[in-house]
Amino acid sequence: MNTKIDILDTKNLDKDVIFTIGNIIRDGGLVAFPTETVYGLGANALDSEAVKKIFVAKGRPQDNPLIVHIAEFNELDRLVQNVPDIAKKLMKCFWPGPMTLILEKKPIIPDTTSAGLKSIGIRMPSDIIAREIIKSSGVPIAAPSANISGKPSPTDMERCVEDLNGKIDYIIGGETSKVGLESTIIDCTVNPPCVLRPGGITLEMLKKVDEKIYIDKAIMEKPKENLKPKAPGMKYRHYAPKAPxxxxxxxxxxxxxxxxxxxxxxxxxxxxxxxxxxxxxxxxxxxxxxxxxxxxxxxxxxxxxxxxxxxxxxxxxxxxxxxxxxxxxxxxxxxxxxxxxxxxxxxxxx
Known part of the structure; x- marks a missing residue:
């Protein structure tokens, strides 16, 4: 595959490039693009065949669910069954930004995207390029990190090229990711909500919204028979360079x-x-x-x-x-x- 590579100036976005990328996503292609957390590898979240390409390109286990990215609050209505009050409060405080909320999904989101789960992670990135690509595509975008599965996530375009050149349709560069670590994941299908992955939105920040929010103890310790992470993806090897x-x-x-x-x-x-x-x-x-x-x-x-x-x-x-x-x-x-x-x-x- 011939991967097209471009760099966008966030202060003067090339609308023709954004339009082209939006069409690629909508038509079932794969695009790597910047977000404030790390660079993402995106596909149409509602297209099972497109989503399968993500798993192939990354070498990602298919029981590891993807996060769905949106650009506007009104996109939630067709994607999730309901939005609990605590989720609304968190969105008001931290969206757009590096926070993913786990919510009960609607059937429009295929099992391929959610790895067969009844819930799905939803995020609204603050990065302007990411937001404009989502808007241009007209569909929610499923996007894990834009790297070979298991390796450290990319925070600039060059690392995306290193891992994915020749495997996807388009790699778009912007600024270096501002946060540098993936989003905070909070499960809002349980009460009180539980942090399944820590990130730029810290537990201390979340507790200002609801002091009952807690963090899954298993994510900070070596997995044991009686202590396993609640998030399916956290059981896999992640962020590892070649050297131990x-x-x-x-x-x-x-x-x-x-x-x-x-x-x-x-x-x-x-x-x-x-x-x-x-x-x-x-x-x-x-x-x-x-x-x-x-x-x-x-x-x-x-x-x-x-x-x-x-x-x-x-x-x-x-x-x-x-x-x-x-x-x-x-x-x-x-x-x-x-x-x-x-x-x-x-x-x-x-």
Whole structure:
């Protein structure tokens, strides 16, 4: 397949390109496009055959449901059975934005999109390109991240090209994703609502709307027989680079000392080591490729840079990646959720 590639200026959108992309989506094609979370791989959410192409292009398990993206509130009426009051309150506060709500779906959404579930995730992105593409297509767009399944999600066009060139119809570039991690998912089919995946809309922010909202405990721990994530997709390997990842967790000085000790052990084995550090610690490591995620005082920058940093280590062909841990508060919960998954919960406590 010949994949067409374009870049759009968000301040002066090319309406002809948007029109072309809308037609491709409506006619059953696949398009990678930017959102504020990560880049998405979109297809007509109401077209089973189009949605199947997403699973093929990504190599994604077909029991992993997709999120449906809309551009206007009035699109909800034909997609979901009802919208609980708490969902309405959350939408009012956080849409458009990096929040997905699980609601009971109507039959118009095929089982292929929902992976056979009676519910569906709905999101209204804030990214202007994403919104204009949805409007132009005239249909809701099913869109997981625009990468090969299991790899770190793409936050720029180049990574979409790397993974999907020749597999889809169109790749459209815009700005680098502002959040850098996938949307917060909240199940509104239960009462109180439950956070199934943490993201840019933090638990603390959600509790200001309803203090009873809670987070699924299983998403922050290694799956066990009696503790499994409620979200179907969370059971799969996610966000993983080629090299194995190990997280060193504890008081910062001890973490630095332990990472330096581990580095020397790997160097002795002839291994190339990558370290995910921060601005405050990047100069305290030796004999490794060190990349700072940003300042510990700015978790937003750390989240934004996480996936791209993991991919950079792939580019550098390191044999092992060591990462500092972060406090599990605010956006740190989402960061550690992704780090834990990328490492397969391989955590060294110090």
């Amino acid at each position: 990842v190990k997280i060193v967790k504890g008081e910062l000085k001890k973490t630095i000392a332990k990472i330096n000790e581990i580095v020397q052990n790997y160097i002795g084995q002839g291994k190339k080591v990558g370290i995910m550090a921060t601005d405050e610690t990047k100069d305290l490591y030796n004999d490794a490729l060190v990349i700072s995620l940003g300042s510990r005082k700015d978790l937003n920058s750390i989240g934004k840079n996480l996936f791209e940093t993991l991919r950079c280590f792939d580019d550098k062909e390191v044999d092992i990646i060591l990462s500092e841990a972060f406090d599990e508060i605010g956006f740190g919960v989402a960061i550690m959720n992704r780090l834990n998954k990328s490492a397969g919960f391989n955590i060294i406590d110090v």
